[in-house]
Amino acid sequence: MAKTLKRTAAFAALGRALTAGARGGPGLGTRLAALPRMIKATxxxxxxxxxxxxxxxxATIYVISPLDFVPEAFLAxxxxxxxxxxATWLAGAVLAETERFLAWEARQKGVIPGTVLP
Structure with a gap:
């Protein structure tokens, strides 16, 4: 059940990203530009x-590697x-995670580092 929900969330993020330009949300370029910042922050x-x-x-290594669990040569x-x-999961996961990261980053801009005084 949890895997299905995560998969659904990834596909929903994919749909939102593809239609983001029409709704004013972060576009694909913005999301891809956030990847290095997300890696650095992580x-x-x-x-x-x-x-x-x-x-x-x-998932990226699996998609680009020549080794496969189900070889194309034998099973076409x-x-x-x-x-x-x-690849579909990877695309949805990248979009979902960059959306989450961009929201986190926006919240961080409103936080002033320092000590809270009583």
Missing amino acids: ASGEYDGGLRLAMMTA IFGLVDDVVA
Whole structure:
């Protein structure tokens, strides 16, 4: 059930990203430009996207690597299905995570670092 909800959220983010220009939300270019900042914020411990970035990195490696769980050479079209599923998940995950990161980044701009005085 949880996997289905996460998958649904990723596809919903994909749909929102593709129609963002018409609604005034962050476009694809803005989201892609946020990736290096998201990686840097995660590496420094400011942002909590470590596991999600690791999963996206693993999916990227799987899609571009010549090794496959289901080889195309033997199973033709069925061998491509796992790559399509991984690439689709990756696209949705990147869009969902960049949307989450951009919202987090917007909230951080309103925070003034320092000590709270009683």
